[in-house]
Amino acid sequence: MMAELLTTTALPIMLVGAMVGIASSAVGTFLVLRGNSMLSDAISHSIVFGIVIVWLLTKQQSGPVQLIGAALTGLLTVLLTEALASTKRVKQDTAIGLVFPALFSIGVLLLNIYANDVHIDTHTVLLGEIGFVWLDTVDIFGLPIPQALVSMSVMTVLNYAFIGLFYKELKLATFDPALAKTFGFMPSILFYVLLMLTSSTAVAAFDAVGAVLFIAFAIVPASAAYLLTDRLWMMFIIGALISIASSISGYYLAVYLNVSIGGMMAVMTGVFLMLAFLAGPRYGVITQRVKRQRARQAPVEPPPSV
Amino acid sequence: MVWLELLSDYTFQNVVIGASLLGLISGPLGCFAVLRRQSLLGDAISHAALPGICLSFIITGSRDIGGIIMGSLITGSAAALIMLMLTRLSRLKTDAALGACLSIFFAVGIVLLTYIQSTNNASQGGLEAFLFGQAAATLRSDLWVMGSITLVTLLLLAVFWKQAKLVTFDAEYARTLGMPITVIEASLTAMVALAVVVGLQMVGVILMAAMIVAPAAAARQWSRHLGGMLTIAAGVGIVSGVSGATISTLSRGLATGPLIVLTATAIVLISLALAPGRGLLWGVIKHYRQKSALQKQQLLYALYKHSADPSCAPSTLGSRRMLNKLKQQGYLTRSPRGATPSDDGWGLTAQGQAEARRVIAAFEELAS
Amino acid sequence: MATSDLTDTALSIKNLTVSYHNQPVLWDIDLDIPAGVMAGIVGPNGAGKSTLIKSLLGLVPSLSGEVMVHGRPYATQRKRVGYVPQRSSVDWDFPTTALDVVTMGLYGRLGWLKRPGRKERHEAQEALEMVGMSAMAERQISQLSGGQQQRVFLARALVQQADVYFLDEPMAGVDATTERAIIDILRRLRDAGKTLIVVHHDLQTVRTYFDWLLLLNVRVIASGKAEEVFKIDHLRQAYGGQIALLNDNESLMFSASKVK
Numbered sequence: 001m002m003a004e005l006l007t008t009t010a011l012p013i014m015l016v017g018a019m020v021g022i023a024s025s026a027v028g029t030f031l032v033l034r035g036n037s038m039l040s041d042a043i044s045h046s047i048v049f050g051i052v053i054v055w056l057l058t059k060q061q062s063g064p065v066q067l068i069g070a071a072l073t074g075l076l077t078v079l080l081t082e083a084l085a086s087t088k089r090v091k092q093d094t095a096i097g098l099v100f101p102a103l104f105s106i107g108v109l110l111l112n113i114y115a116n117d118v119h120i121d122t123h124t125v126l127l128g129e130i131g132f133v134w135l136d137t138v139d140i141f142g143l144p145i146p147q148a149l150v151s152m153s154v155m156t157v158l159n160y161a162f163i164g165l166f167y168k169e170l171k172l173a174t175f176d177p178a179l180a181k182t183f184g185f186m187p188s189i190l191f192y193v194l195l196m197l198t199s200s201t202a203v204a205a206f207d208a209v210g211a212v213l214f215i216a217f218a219i220v221p222a223s224a225a226y227l228l229t230d231r232l233w234m235m236f237i238i239g240a241l242i243s244i245a246s247s248i249s250g251y252y253l254a255v256y257l258n259v260s261i262g263g264m265m266a267v268m269t270g271v272f273l274m275l276a277f278l279a280g281p282r283y284g285v286i287t288q289r290v291k292r293q294r295a296r297q298a299p300v301e302p303p304p305s306v
Numbered sequence: 307m308v309w310l311e312l313l314s315d316y317t318f319q320n321v322v323i324g325a326s327l328l329g330l331i332s333g334p335l336g337c338f339a340v341l342r343r344q345s346l347l348g349d350a351i352s353h354a355a356l357p358g359i360c361l362s363f364i365i366t367g368s369r370d371i372g373g374i375i376m377g378s379l380i381t382g383s384a385a386a387l388i389m390l391m392l393t394r395l396s397r398l399k400t401d402a403a404l405g406a407c408l409s410i411f412f413a414v415g416i417v418l419l420t421y422i423q424s425t426n427n428a429s430q431g432g433l434e435a436f437l438f439g440q441a442a443a444t445l446r447s448d449l450w451v452m453g454s455i456t457l458v459t460l461l462l463l464a465v466f467w468k469q470a471k472l473v474t475f476d477a478e479y480a481r482t483l484g485m486p487i488t489v490i491e492a493s494l495t496a497m498v499a500l501a502v503v504v505g506l507q508m509v510g511v512i513l514m515a516a517m518i519v520a521p522a523a524a525a526r527q528w529s530r531h532l533g534g535m536l537t538i539a540a541g542v543g544i545v546s547g548v549s550g551a552t553i554s555t556l557s558r559g560l561a562t563g564p565l566i567v568l569t570a571t572a573i574v575l576i577s578l579a580l581a582p583g584r585g586l587l588w589g590v591i592k593h594y595r596q597k598s599a600l601q602k603q604q605l606l607y608a609l610y611k612h613s614a615d616p617s618c619a620p621s622t623l624g625s626r627r628m629l630n631k632l633k634q635q636g637y638l639t640r641s642p643r644g645a646t647p648s649d650d651g652w653g654l655t656a657q658g659q660a661e662a663r664r665v666i667a668a669f670e671e672l673a674s
Numbered sequence: 675m676a677t678s679d680l681t682d683t684a685l686s687i688k689n690l691t692v693s694y695h696n697q698p699v700l701w702d703i704d705l706d707i708p709a710g711v712m713a714g715i716v717g718p719n720g721a722g723k724s725t726l727i728k729s730l731l732g733l734v735p736s737l738s739g740e741v742m743v744h745g746r747p748y749a750t751q752r753k754r755v756g757y758v759p760q761r762s763s764v765d766w767d768f769p770t771t772a773l774d775v776v777t778m779g780l781y782g783r784l785g786w787l788k789r790p791g792r793k794e795r796h797e798a799q800e801a802l803e804m805v806g807m808s809a810m811a812e813r814q815i816s817q818l819s820g821g822q823q824q825r826v827f828l829a830r831a832l833v834q835q836a837d838v839y840f841l842d843e844p845m846a847g848v849d850a851t852t853e854r855a856i857i858d859i860l861r862r863l864r865d866a867g868k869t870l871i872v873v874h875h876d877l878q879t880v881r882t883y884f885d886w887l888l889l890l891n892v893r894v895i896a897s898g899k900a901e902e903v904f905k906i907d908h909l910r911q912a913y914g915g916q917i918a919l920l921n922d923n924e925s926l927m928f929s930a931s932k933v934k
Contacts, residue, residue, distance in 0.1 A: 087578060087589075104564070105571075219409065257421070270410035
């Protein structure tokens with residue numbers, strides 16, 4: 001019965017979608033708070049370089065060796081970006097815009113040269129195809145589990161373990177890196193590890209949703225959560241909930257309209273962001289306007305006499 | 307020359323002209339984006355162009371470049387506007403707003419793309435090529451459209467040069483002069499969107515960010531005037547475009563977009579290293595010269611200050627080297643060890659004392 | 675932590691030189707600050723005051739120099755040093771409460787991996803009490819005024835129970851009430867034997883607030899007891915140009931803070 005559940009298309013797809021969101025929004029939360037959201041963009045593109053190199057060396061398209069290769073590529077991307085920015089001749093955002101296209105280009109060219117006939121298809125890497133996750137399964141306890149689900153679960157566990165273990169260190173390093181440094185918490189190292197986890201999550205997510213949609217899952221639920229709560233730990237919960245909701249609603253809408261499932265899931269995260277932006281109970285634009293209206297209409301109390 | 311032979315080929319001509327137009331428009335407009343700290347806006351706009359391209363195809367049923375440009379411009383500008391709205395009206399910061407708009411618009415584009423694919427329309431084949439560019443598929447008619455847009459954009463820039471320059475440098479001040487800041491800033495953003503949209507054909511969605519950023523970054527290293535920067539950026543853009551196109555054609559199989567981007571990046575790196583005054587190589591040389599000058603001054607100062615108090619002994623390895631060097635230059639003497647148990651034996655010569663006094667005087671100057 | 679070493683030098687700097695872009699920002703700083711004083715660091719803009727604190731704490735690299743806190747190298751004494759940075763150094767939109775910010779001050783003591791528990795919350799609550807902010811404990815920090823934010827930062831340093839505190843322009847941009855409150859707390863700390871080292875921006879209040887003074891402009895112009903350092907020729911040297919001391923600088927606003 002379990003086997004049937006797992007191979008009937010709906011459940012594994014929605015599970016993978018939800019996992020992509022949960023794993024990505026976890027690391028994405030810190031990226032958003034640090035103001036480094038675009039690093040997820042940079043990493044998800046430059047990883048193509050890493051994927052090609054790993055594939056050339058090991059002939060493996062997925063699995064743990066790709067996760068490690070991705071982590072290293074992500075680290076390389078960030079180190080190159082920082083090196084460029086530290087010359088003071090280019091600003092940080094310019095540095096990002098220089099490094100990742102260069103790495104991406106090298107990756108594509110390597111593909112052109114070495115792998116023209118093979119199925120590392122940049123198309124799939126960029127766009128993914130979550131609808132086919134149930135095709136590529138791994139046997140665990142006799143059940144055919146989609147490969148993508150395994151990788152995403154591993155990344156979810158790794159990400160949350162890291163965040164859970166170093167919660168207060170990450171919080172302080174994000175909020176006040178100078179103080180964190182005086183406490184000996186090495187904010188830079190923490191940040192690099194976070195980015196390596198982000199990169200591995202990205203490559204694990206490629207199978208399912210592809211590079212650019214990964215960015216959506218990393219940044220958008222976390223951004224929506226940022227607009228909805230004033231507690232850091234709540235941001236993780238809200239991020240996860242939005243991921244699950246987007247996954248389910250995205251799947252059914254995509255099936256109904258016969259369009260890309262991954263794309264639709266990402267679009268739904270955008271819908272939730274819009275809802276949070278407009279109608280969020282604390283910071284929503286419309287909510288605040290309504291509050292101001294009510295405040296204007298209420299009678300003004302004179303200040304207490306001194 | 308091989309290149310001249312190539313030029314007689316019709317397709318190659320198109321590619322070269324297209325690449326040149328790309329450089330001509332993205333170079334100068336990229337300068338404005340980079341100077342306004344909006345380097346990644348080009349990235350966002352280019353990703354946001356995808357839904358526009360799909361929409362135009364759905365509506366017109368063909369991949370006519372006029373429709374493509376229109377569609378990309380509309381959705382690209384919409385993305386830029388929504389990004390602005392998100393940052394202005396909520397506590398979301400620019401980077402998160404950029405990332406959100408970029409990815410969500412692109413996601414909408416993917417959805418539309420799969421919709422088109424499901425309707426099995428035969429002429430939709432070229433759409434995916436917008437991801438990576440399809441330089442070789444450029445039609446002569448496309449070039450006319452791209453060329454006119456480039457011309458109009460550059461003309462606008464020339465006419466409203468003063469305003470563009472001032473608003474980029476100091477928007478607040480420009481406002482006090484009565485300039486309509488919002489209109490100017492919006493127009494500049496729209497022009498960046500135009501540049502992106504024109505270049506999509508050549509390098510594709512993913513790499514367009516680099517063509518906005520790289521020529522400007524390279525040009526910045528060589529020029530101190532905005533006008534000069536724009537000109538050099540255009541030049542870098544054109545050179546990258548043509549080189550990339552040439553290598554691609556000669557190699558038969560290497561994608562054009564990546565080659566153009568790598569050429570541009572290489573030019574940036576060379577510029578960073580070599581540009582006179584700002585170049586890193588000069589910086590490194592200057593740094594070492596200044597460091598040893600500083601060390602020399604510090605040692606002289608320390609010895610002078612402690613000449614009355616001989617119990618201090620500078621004895622790190624670095625200073626030992628410098629101490630010997632100073633002795634060679636005649637500023638120090640070395641007396642035999644054992645004058646006092648804790649004394650390392652270094653002393654200032656008359657020349658050394660004079661030099662030390664000069665150093666101190668120079669710093670009195672500096673600090674006052 | 676023997677009590678005997680509290681009578682010694684709280685901070686000893688030797689030969690500190692910091693450069694930025696090949697320009698000297700701090701040149702050959704030699705300084706000894708005794709324990710149990712309220713020390714002020716003043717000087718014109720760009721004099722290197724913030725840089726001094728940041729390089730002491732290892733936040734900015736230096737070309738040379740040795741820093742000792744209570745006779746031992748700074749790196750071994752982190753736990754005895756408290757830091758109150760400028761308010762602009764953090765993003766106040768961060769999703770957290772005032773109490774939580776104060777609790778972060780205890781992270782150093784907790785070290786890696788240990789979580790803050792009830793004991794820590796209690797200490798943080800007490801520190802907020804000391805700065806008069808206990809009512810705001812659960813408030814989101816973006817809703818605090820400038821003065822309240824400064825007090826939260828101060829509470830965060832207090833909770834560390836350090837022996838030496840570095841404060842970077844704590845009175846900049848706060849209202850008079852908050853300024854009085856901050857000075858009161860600092861004085862109480864000083865009277866308990868702690869050393870306060872404060873980068874201060876306002877020459878007007880220097881004589882009222884500080885017993886010990888460093889006049890800085892890239893180099894040490896003068897350092898020592900406040901009344902000896904705060905003299906017109908030293909000031910002229912530091913600030914250049916025309917500067918005059920108006921003898922009636924005890925303006926009305928500060929008369930209430932003269933707790934003598």
